[in-house]
Amino acid sequence: MNYWTRRDFIGGGAATLLSASVFANNPVADAFAAAQPFYGVVMLAKQGKPVYVRTFGMANIEENKAVRSDTPFAVGSISKWLTSATVLRLVEDGKLELDATIGKLLPWYRADGADKVTLRHLLSNASGIPNQFTPALRADPSIRDLPFTTRQAIERFCSGELIFTPGSRFDYVSTNWYIVIGIIEQITGVPYQQAMRAITLDPLKLPATRADRAYIEAPATAAAYATITPPARKMDIHQHYMVASGGYYSTADDLLRAASAIFNEGFLKRSAVEALTHIEVPSENYTLGGRVKTLNVNGQPHVFAWETGRTAGFRSVLGHRLDGEDTVIILNNTDMSQKTLDEFAYSLLGANNV
Template identity: 80%
Template sequence: MTYWTRRNFLGGSAAALLGASAFANNPVAEAFAAKQPFYGLVMLAKRGVPVYVQTFGQANIEEARPVRNDTAFAVGSISKWLTSTTVLKLVESGKLSLDATIGKLLPWYRAEGADKVTLRHLLSNSSGIPNQFSTALKADPTLRNLPLSTRQAVERFCSGDLIFTPGSRFDYVSTNWYIVIGIIEEATGLPYQQTMRNLTLDPLKLSATGTDRTGAAEAYASITPPARKVDLHQPYMIASGGYYSTANDLLRAARAIFNEGFLSPQSVQALTHIEVPSENYTLGGRVKTLNIDGQRHRFAWETGRTGGYRSVLGHRLDGEDTVIILNNTDLPQKALDEFAYDLMHATVVT
């Protein structure tokens, strides 16, 4: 038998201290949480201001620690969106070009794709470079624990002959992002995580966003009995899915990036231009058109899955509406996407 609990800190100094807010219950959220073991957080915001925030269940079942409004969760591939934002800051400063090839940006890269694959192809997961990590991991599961440098990982897992013409297909592989880390480090002379901190996380005041999971919610494959499910990310894997964040940080980031001038208009256009129409995929994320009350609206649609964590960040590009869902009980990603649509009373157009 599954079970769920809810924790909502109400009003006054306790709410201010714990970062919690009191809102009327949302029937859609309550019904979703009652039907399955949904532990996590739901936030709805209007013009960057939360209008509904609700927490469900436990951040740590063994310690009976409830999810709070300021609990951090692993956000999986939302890390790609944050990485793409950092890349665009480097483009704005003239240190990178989206249409430069890997060979130009990473002089030591000698594989077939060096003169054919561009940074844009990598960020849109359409490079054609095969994922040699997954094959190697099946042969040796301990490989995930091996501390490789970025260059070692790229040369070992991201240097095979192209399996399709760059830009012609979508291939959602994490190894594209190992190369992106290498390119960022080559352009800046700094470790990737330091550049992320310098160019994106600190300027946006995303103090709760980072790669340190201390204090974050644990992730579970099941809750009765509790069985944890957490992926290990080596530094060369972080760009594709290794960051942790909170709902408040994600809301702040979406508003600043898309609506408040953190990126130039040209960069926002690049970040929201669909590169792979079959997947609605842009650079590090997706853009979807939703029908709400008979009106069509374009949303940046960032999702994340790693271990038992699932996340959704849906942000209307005009800044009017945002939905954020963070989960640590291994629910299907499709179920969370549909939950997000239901919360906004929306249907998907594209």
């Protein structure tokens, strides 16, 4: 267990001065870390400013590298939320429509859902398009390493006959997002990660939010573990056509900046924020690329955007009150239960899930 130092807040050539209260102990976090092996970063913020930050454990056990404030962790499905923000920027620019069909956006898509499945269905995981990647991977694990183009991956893994009427059910499959990548590339004319960088990540000043292989394998990036005694790695590599579903790495600081800018500081227009937070699948509280939850804080109900991520041994939570008053961020690399991490986040907020 280690604490942040003043040096940890120096980045991009400038120091961020924070009050001493940022470094104070938090009984909830201390008790949680004492009750089980917890490695990672915990951040609480008020109105977009950190009020508590603490690091625990190891980013790399074998090399005895402690978690730091600027350690990047895989954020799993928070990648979907960032991708949805990018889509909404393209909607604002008149380049996309949420209710346009795949066939309109990808003229070469000839599957059963071409004239039935919309971009909105894809972003809300309610398309009805079957996941053909998972059974293919079980049959031949080497298929993950084949150099498919985005189009080839879509044609191979995302083009089966619909298994339900689009919009009628929730089906949390990564292959929806292969198609979203294809749409973004079709509309922008550049590779998906380049479009994300230009449309969202650079304008938001998120230098630590990346998905390229060199960054993931860099010494400063956290490794993920299935167990820590003894240490056993649990890593996952996302091909380029998988990244929108769960391939990005980020830091607590970047995620706080993104949430504040997207929901409260005008990065998206009001109509786009409303679209991003509108519940599309009520049974799951699922919106576009994420969830919305109502939590009781100090006896009062408040609506939070609730973005979570799970990939290999990484777990993450980004809970952001939509009025910007409270934010909780947890990044973890020890394969914890997502439910346990959510409940930890509620406790940090002093909240109950309604």
